[in-house]
Amino acid sequence: MTTARHLRHTISTGTVTDQQGLLPVSPELAGSTVDLVTAPSRNRVTDRDAEKARSVLAETGVTEFFVQSLKKTTGRPARVTPEAVLVAMWLAATTNRPMNVNVFADILFHGLTPAMRSILSVSDGTVRRGGTAAQQRRWDRTAAVAVGRTLTRMVGCIDPSNHPSGRNMPWTLLPSRGLSDAEATERQALLDWVCNQMLTIPLNQMPQTVRAQWDGSACIDATPMELPSRGRGLDNPECSADPDGGFYIREADHNGDADTAAPVGRFTRRNPSRMWALDLAVVVAADPTEGTHQKFPAIPIALTSDRPGVDPAGAARRVFATIKQRGLPTGTLTGDGLYAHAAHVTFQTPARQTGYDLILPIRSESEGLQETHRSGMLLVDGTYHCPAMPTALQTAVTDYRNGTITLDQFKQLIKERNTYRMRTHQRPDANLQNERLACPASGANPTAVCPFKPASENPRTTSVRNGQRVDERPQIFPTHEPLGVCRSNTVTLRPEDGARFRQAIPFGTDQHHATYTRLRQSQEGLHGFVKDEAYEALGAPTRRRKRGKAAQTLYAAFLFAAAGVRKIRVFLQRAVTLPDGSLGVPRPAVAQNIPLEPPRRVRRLGLVAQPVGVSSFLAA
Numbered sequence: 001m002t003t004a005r006h007l008r009h010t011i012s013t014g015t016v017t018d019q020q021g022l023l024p025v026s027p028e029l030a031g032s033t034v035d036l037v038t039a040p041s042r043n044r045v046t047d048r049d050a051e052k053a054r055s056v057l058a059e060t061g062v063t064e065f066f067v068q069s070l071k072k073t074t075g076r077p078a079r080v081t082p083e084a085v086l087v088a089m090w091l092a093a094t095t096n097r098p099m100n101v102n103v104f105a106d107i108l109f110h111g112l113t114p115a116m117r118s119i120l121s122v123s124d125g126t127v128r129r130g131g132t133a134a135q136q137r138r139w140d141r142t143a144a145v146a147v148g149r150t151l152t153r154m155v156g157c158i159d160p161s162n163h164p165s166g167r168n169m170p171w172t173l174l175p176s177r178g179l180s181d182a183e184a185t186e187r188q189a190l191l192d193w194v195c196n197q198m199l200t201i202p203l204n205q206m207p208q209t210v211r212a213q214w215d216g217s218a219c220i221d222a223t224p225m226e227l228p229s230r231g232r233g234l235d236n237p238e239c240s241a242d243p244d245g246g247f248y249i250r251e252a253d254h255n256g257d258a259d260t261a262a263p264v265g266r267f268t269r270r271n272p273s274r275m276w277a278l279d280l281a282v283v284v285a286a287d288p289t290e291g292t293h294q295k296f297p298a299i300p301i302a303l304t305s306d307r308p309g310v311d312p313a314g315a316a317r318r319v320f321a322t323i324k325q326r327g328l329p330t331g332t333l334t335g336d337g338l339y340a341h342a343a344h345v346t347f348q349t350p351a352r353q354t355g356y357d358l359i360l361p362i363r364s365e366s367e368g369l370q371e372t373h374r375s376g377m378l379l380v381d382g383t384y385h386c387p388a389m390p391t392a393l394q395t396a397v398t399d400y401r402n403g404t405i406t407l408d409q410f411k412q413l414i415k416e417r418n419t420y421r422m423r424t425h426q427r428p429d430a431n432l433q434n435e436r437l438a439c440p441a442s443g444a445n446p447t448a449v450c451p452f453k454p455a456s457e458n459p460r461t462t463s464v465r466n467g468q469r470v471d472e473r474p475q476i477f478p479t480h481e482p483l484g485v486c487r488s489n490t491v492t493l494r495p496e497d498g499a500r501f502r503q504a505i506p507f508g509t510d511q512h513h514a515t516y517t518r519l520r521q522s523q524e525g526l527h528g529f530v531k532d533e534a535y536e537a538l539g540a541p542t543r544r545r546k547r548g549k550a551a552q553t554l555y556a557a558f559l560f561a562a563a564g565v566r567k568i569r570v571f572l573q574r575a576v577t578l579p580d581g582s583l584g585v586p587r588p589a590v591a592q593n594i595p596l597e598p599p600r601r602v603r604r605l606g607l608v609a610q611p612v613g614v615s616s617f618l619a620a
Contacts, residue, residue: 002172006106008243009162011184011306013314016350018110019321022189026326027061029203040095040547045111050120053090054083057116059204060197062086069157070150072109077123079146084108084120089555090097090148093562096535098543099555101151105144151546158194159550160187166547168230171239188318191550192304195557196322202299202564203328210571210583213295216331217288217515219523220316220339222249223531224277224308225556228541231276240276244549246307248277255309278549279308280556281315283323286522288332288515293584297571298522300530301328305553312338313346320354332504334519337361344499346618352432357504359516367397370501375421375485376489379439382503384437386420387485388450388478393417398510414508419448419474421506425490426531441476442489450476452486530563 014017040049057063066082093110097103108122125146129139162177162184179187203211230241248254282303287296302319316339324329333356339347342358351358362381369424371379376387380394392399396413405413421440428435439451449456449471461469478486485491505512531539532592536559542556575583 002170003237004171004232004239004243005234007171007174008234009184010221010310011160011188013188013311013317014185016317016320016324016354019189019192019318020325021410022066022186023193023321023325024061024190026193026197026200027059029200029326029328030059040091045091045107047113047116049091050087050116052121053087053094056201056205057083057086057090060200062194062197065194065197066154066157070153075328077121077485078150079125079143080108080150081121082150083152083400084122085147085154087120089156089558090423090562093536093558093563095261096537098537098545099558100543100545102144104151105140105147109140109143110149113322120219141510146348147514151551155546155548155550155554158187158191158554158577159548160184160191161244161549163239165242165244165549168232168238168241170237172237174239174243189321191459191553192318192322193325195304195553196302196319196326198557198561199300199302199564200326201561202568203301205565206299206568207572207579207583210296210568210575213287213582214285214329215289216285216329217519218283218301218320218331218333218356219284219519220283220333220335221520221523221527222254222279222281222308222312222315222338223527225280225538225552226275227547227552228545229276229547242276242547244307244309245276245278248279248308254279255307261516269298278556279310279312279315280305280311281319282527282555282560283319284519284523284526286519288518289585290514293576293578293586294587295582295584297567297585298526299567300526300560303553303557303560305549307554310350313342316347317350320350324354330422332357332359332515332519334359334516336520337363341366344496348499348502349495352428352499353430355430359503359505359507359512360420360515362397362501362507364398364401366501367401367608368619369394373485373491373493373497374483375488377485377491378479379498379501380417381507381558382423382498382501382504383417384498384502385417386422386441386450386476386478387480387483388437388476389417389420393420410508411510415507417508419476422485422491423447428493428495435493436490437493438483438490448474448476450478450486452478452482526563526567529567530560535566536560536563 029101040052043228063086066086068268070082072078085104085211088100088107088222091107092099092103108117108120112120112122123483125142129136134347144597162179164175164177227242229240231247232238232240233247236295246255279301283301284298285295285296285299285301289295302322304315304318306315328433333351340359341363342348348358369378370382373384377384378387378389378391378394383395393416395409400407400410419440422437423440425438426436427435439453439454440446441456446453451457459471461471463470463472503512505515530536533540537543537555538559544547544552546555571585574585576586578584
């Protein structure tokens with residue numbers, strides 16, 4: 001029996017450099033003079049609103065891309081141009097209307113003034129607007145058909161799917177679009193480019209003083225976008241009307257294809273924890289810094305789509321390519337455990353080559369001692385340490401999670417790790433080469449005293465106690481023979497050394513916890529923000545009725561861009577001018593000092609009553 005398991009098309013993803021080579025040239029990111037503080041009115045579309053939409057879309061390069069891709073040299077001109085459809089989509093997204101063809105037609109043919117319709121080349125066609133209700137309905141249907149025809153042509157030139165959408169039928173009867181693997185990969189790159197150019201709109205509209213506060217820090221995560229179609233299981237001989245979707249489940253890697261097939265019965269009760277959806281891998285820029293004010297709003301900067309849980313690392317490489325291609329700044333990047341346990345050649349190494357410093361959760365199966373370097377250094381919880389590091393310090397995270405030590409004891413052990421932590425002597429280059437670490441007892445200014453490094457034993461009085469200068473550097477007492485790291489001043493790392501687990505900020509420290517938490521909360525907060533049914537309603541599939549991966553991903557890009565603009569509008573409305581001249585939004589008191597989450601056993605017994613946020617120590 002032929003099922004989706006045999007015929008479903010999967011698009012391959014190469015390296016970040018390969019993906020970047022497939023992307024068209026993007027316009028340079030620059031500040032815009034378009035005023036987006038005042039939202040467009042939903043009751044009527046003014047010429048000013050339409051001109052603002054035309055301007056922001058032109059700055060992205062998306063309008064020119066579709067105009068050139070769909071340029072006609074023969075035949076009658078279309079009633080609706082690609083620019084007009086894009087303007088209607090943007091106005092629908094920013095006025096909280098459904099992303100449906102009928103809504104786009106209503107905006108273009110009833111919401112715009114005749115002068116603006118002329119500018120956008122929106123033609124009434126050969127059929128006159130009817131005088132009777134029946135004639136008007138007929139005219140409205142022809143207008144919607146004209147909009148839908150242009151939108152279908154636009155989607156068709158960026159659609160990477162080999163499976164036509166719109167009909168339930170046996171997989172054996174489903175025709176193929178005949179795209180080769182190379183053509184599908186190229187179309188996927190074009191789809192990613194168009195969608196990510198839409199996400200430059202929030203950055204373009206942000207005041208330069210606010211954008212300058214962003215250091216490139218971001219969080220990557222996937223969020224499901226339910227599709228307006230009934231799902232079909234992997235072993236079901238019949239395909240879904242949206243064959244590029246997949247079942248999303250809350251557990252594990254969210255891939256529900258391996259689960260039982262979806263019920264076929266017409267009145268079968270639906271399982272709310274399992275939905276037919278696309279997974280949107282979204283990168284959200286955020287402010288991870290400490291302080292009483294947030295100086296940068298959390299906005300989306302990149303996205304791509306795929307079936308739930310199929311290839312999260314491949315999706316990450318695609319968004320890394322668009323980030324590099326647009327020249328966006330890169331800082332600290334975090335994600336959940338799904339990315340932390342990817343093979344380093346698929347996620348961690350490409351992320352570092354893009355320019356990101358990684359801080360990721362460490363799950364229980366990989367905590368503590370993770371790797372021993374050929375020089376003898378110990379990789380403990382993502383950071384290299386001296387081989388003489390005591391076992392109690394190596395198992396600090398495990399002991400805290402199991403509830404065998406208190407929070408104060410845990411913090412003390414993490415602080416004591418500083419004695420054994422290797423120091424950065426030379427940062428890696430763009431190819432992750434030439435990175436060197438130094439022993440804490442080596443160099444001209446050793447921070448510890450070790451018998452294997454005689455120079456470190458020379459007295460260095462650094463403080464005054466009871467009127468006397470004393471040397472308070474900690475002592476290292478090795479119980480092993482001198483290893484490679486003990487016989488040299490520095491150790492050179494290869495790109496693959498500890499690549500899967502290394503952390504840019506020592507794991508377990510307050511700085512790691514606060515940075516991870518703020519970035520993760522910004523990501524999750526934006527997901528809820530864009531799914532708010534009073535606004536963009538990304539989680540409502542009936543408000544996005546056009547089927548197909550390309551159409552649904554394009555709708556998602558418009559909605560995320562509109563949510564980003566709304567985020568900026570709220571930020572500017574609430575911001576105050578700080579003493580240094582920058583803008584900032586006051587943080588809630590609980591967010592200014594994020595507490596560590598108590599261990600599992602203590603929480604389970606209900607022995608604590610303190611605010612609990614996303615914790616880097618317990619993420620699994």
